[in-house]
Amino acid sequence: MPSDLRGLTEEQLQKISPHIISLHDGNLTDEGPLSNSEEEISSKILSQFREATKNWSAKRLVLYAHGGLVPETSGVNDIYEDYQNMLDSECYPIAFIWHTGFLETLKDMLHDLKEKYEEEPSDWYVPGQIFDISDGWLEDKGRDLGSVVWSAMKDNAVQATAAANGGAKLVARLVSDLIKEDSTIEIHMVGHSAWSILLAYLLDFMVRPLAGEGLGLTVSSCSLWAPACTMSLFDSTYLPALKTQQLKSLNLYTLSDAKEQSDNCATIYRKSLLYLVSNSFEGDEAGRIPLLGMACFVEKHNEIADMIDKSLINWIITGEPGSFQKCARHGDFPDWDNEVVRHTLELISADV
Secondary structure, rough: OOOOOOOOOOHHHHHHHHHEEEEEEEOOOOOOOOOOOOOHHHHHHHHHHHHHOOOOOEEEEEEEEEEOOOOOHHHHHHHHHHHHHHHHOOOEEEEEEEEEHHHHHHHHHHHHHHHHHHOOOOOOOOOOOOOHHHHHHHHHHHHHHHHHHHHHHHHHHHHHHHOOOOOEEEEEHHHHHHHHHOOOOOOOOOOOOOOOHHHHHHHHHHHOHHHHOOOOOOOOOOEEEEEOEHHHHHHHHHHHHHHOOOEEOOEEEEEEEHHHHHHEEEEOOOOOHHHHHHHHOOEEEEEEOOOOOOOOOOOOOOHHHHHHHHOOOEEEOOEOEEEOOOOOHHHHHOOOOOOHHHHHHHHHHHHH
């Protein structure tokens, strides 16, 4: 298998390729070193899962969704760092790679806006308040292009499950075939940032009753790291599944609001990506759109509070002393060194 992914040798890529599902526009990628056919996906999920887990004390299949915003190379390298640790924890990863180009587009947009801001006088500028005011200006001026790119990415997430040939839908059906053979297999989901959007629709399809054109499955746990989905999407997908116990538990990791506000995007926008999405790409001049991954909105959601009281949602705030302090920025969550990935695997392995 030839590799054009910088940082990985051909041998390394061969090791992790059985664990990778590469998506483009919601469908299986049909070109490049990570291309997949339906037959290859079937082999990855059916025969290779059976072989790898045959002597495990518990058979856990983890739908691992990371790499939607970062370049393909970064996403694959992160998966390579994590996959052996996951196997050692008796968690078999099926990792989605999502080709969006969003991060590169965002950086280009912010740099272009920065140049425009510096060249043109602006009513937004107030001496001594440059960072806050420039953030407001960036949110306002970046809204049109940013919302178009963000909406296109969300549409791709929907199509991965909604389309007849969606890549995530194919994976879900193969997982369902596994469960029919062995009902002891546990399904777990893990997703970072925008992947919470794709996982929301995938979860809905997997747990929806057969009569509702779903698969009627039960998902043991879902762990979301700084999810970029709206609260509205959470309310229509994750929350109903928790209430019916088709989703047994949700582990919700967020930065503290102080860390969200000390983060940055390309060192130009002086808050986290989630602030930019909430204030600009999802929002409008009338106000912000609540996101599941933002602590300032989580703490105001009454049903989340109720689910926390019932131990159905485990809310973990990161970036502060004594609580995953190294995970202090939006992009830190998938990094093995800051222990969030490790903690997630411990929660999955402890699931009963």
